[in-house]
Amino acid sequence: MFIGHFGAAFAAKKIDNSEGSFRKPSLGTFFIAAQFIDLLWPIFLLLGVENVKISPGSTAFTPLEFIYYPFSHSLLGVLFWSILFGGIYYLLKRNLKVSVLLGALVLSHWVLDFITHKPDLPLLPWGEFKVGLGLWDSILFTVIIEGAIFVIGFLIYFKTTKANNKKGEFGFWGLIIFLALIYIMNMLGDPPPSVDAIAFVGLFQWLLVAWGYRNDPSDWIDKNRTALN
Numbered sequence: 001m002f003i004g005h006f007g008a009a010f011a012a013k014k015i016d017n018s019e020g021s022f023r024k025p026s027l028g029t030f031f032i033a034a035q036f037i038d039l040l041w042p043i044f045l046l047l048g049v050e051n052v053k054i055s056p057g058s059t060a061f062t063p064l065e066f067i068y069y070p071f072s073h074s075l076l077g078v079l080f081w082s083i084l085f086g087g088i089y090y091l092l093k094r095n096l097k098v099s100v101l102l103g104a105l106v107l108s109h110w111v112l113d114f115i116t117h118k119p120d121l122p123l124l125p126w127g128e129f130k131v132g133l134g135l136w137d138s139i140l141f142t143v144i145i146e147g148a149i150f151v152i153g154f155l156i157y158f159k160t161t162k163a164n165n166k167k168g169e170f171g172f173w174g175l176i177i178f179l180a181l182i183y184i185m186n187m188l189g190d191p192p193p194s195v196d197a198i199a200f201v202g203l204f205q206w207l208l209v210a211w212g213y214r215n216d217p218s219d220w221i222d223k224n225r226t227a228l229n
Contacts, residue, residue, distance in 0.1 A: 001116045003183045004146040005109055006208075007153025009034035012105050014156045016098055025089070025098060027157075028213030033105040035205055036085060041072040042202030045195060052198060056191050059118055059136035063191040064198070066117070070125035075110055077125055082106035112149070116142060139187070150179075175211050 009030040016025070032039065044050040050072060055065040071077050086103025090096060114121055117132035135142050154176055192198045 001112045001146055002186065003179050004112050004116075004149040005034040005038070006031065006179055007150035008105060008108050008112065009212075010153035010157035012101055014160050015101060025093070025102070026213045028209050028211070029089075029102065030105060031209045031212040033085060033102040034109060035209070036081060036106045037072045037078055037109050038202065039205055039209075040081070041069060042199040044069070044072055045199040045202070052195055054191050054195070054198075059134070060139050061116075061136035061142045061187065066120045070122050073110065073113065074122040074125045074127075076123065078107055078110040116146070143187070171211075175208075178211075179208070 009027070012034070013027055013030050016030075041050065045052065050069040051067040052069070053065040053067050054063055056063040058065040066073070072081075082103040085106045086099040089102050090099035093099070110121070114131060115133050116135040118134045118136060119130045119132040121132050122128075122130050135145060158172070192201070
């Protein structure tokens with residue numbers, strides 16, 4: 001799953017907004033939490049700690065076969081990352097509600113991956129038992145379900161904010177269109193040429209995180225939108 005995680009981040013931003021804390025944390029922080037284990041995974045690939053195989057036909061939706069990724073994508077591993085992420089945020093900001101919300105958002109990544117992946121997600125880093133509902137075996141249902149999660153999430157965010165200026169409006173819609181285009185290109189494009197190419201492309205997700213931040217030089221969205229009561 002890809003854009004579904006961003007849908008979860010948009011929706012979580014609304015939950016944070018419910019108590020008037022719209023500007024803390026930034027949308028970019030929610031993006032980091034929602035994509036945290038997929039931000040770690042390319043690094044682990046480059047270090048040789050985890051492994052993936054390019055295997056067209058592995059599923060209908062993606063040519064990737066996830067051979068070994070217990071540290072980034074096992075259930076216990078993701079629980080660790082979620083507690084660590086939420087704990088560090090609490091130490092920095094002393095905001096318990098947001099810390100729990102961000103930790104839950106990290107964990108939500110595994111839950112959404114559980115829906116889409118075939119049984120390749122380990123429960124324990126050292127265990128052989130793996131799970132996954134296999135939504136990726138159907139392109140149609142993958143697009144419908146993941147697209148619905150994304151659309152619902154961004155509509156929740158959109159309907160509870162308003163643009164202060166053209167920068168806020170264009171920044172928001174530019175991000176939505178860009179995410180949709182990446183999703184379509186990943187779905188229709190050729191398989192990646194190498195594992196290293198997968199890892200380097202995965203690292204470009206940090207640009208999407210930067211897009212969500214309100215501080216210079218990437219203040220296109222949050223800083224230029226206001227919460228609605």
